[in-house]
Amino acid sequence: NSIxxxxxxxxxxxxxxxxxxxxxxxxxxxxxxxxxxLEERLKEFYSAEWDKTHEAYQREADKCQALMQQQ
Known part of the structure; x- marks a missing residue:
């Protein structure tokens, strides 16, 4: 029985x-x-942030170029 x-x-x-x-x-x-x-969400987030930063940089560069052309 114990077996x-x-x-x-x-x-x-x-x-x-x-x-x-x-x-x-x-x-x-x-x-x-x-x-x-999570990795995919982070990639999408940083890609969007990079795009926004790049666009802001491009706008500022365009403004500077326009100012230089006016002078």
Whole structure:
């Protein structure tokens, strides 16, 4: 009877281990997906910021050039 009890506990232990490994794998994949999404959002944000900065610089350069041509 104690042997069957030990075998039952071993089966339950294995079941829990398999479930935890599956959960861990799922969480790892979810984490990786979230990291990729965050990286993409950051790239989009900094690209937009770069574009705005470049446009502002170009406007100022155009103003300076226009002033120099007026003189």
């Amino acid at each position: 069957s009890c030990c075998e039952q506990l071993e089966r339950e232990k294995e079941g829990v281990r398999v479930s935890l490994e599956a959960l861990f794998q799922k969480l790892q994949e979810q984490h990786q997906t979230e990291l990729q999404q």
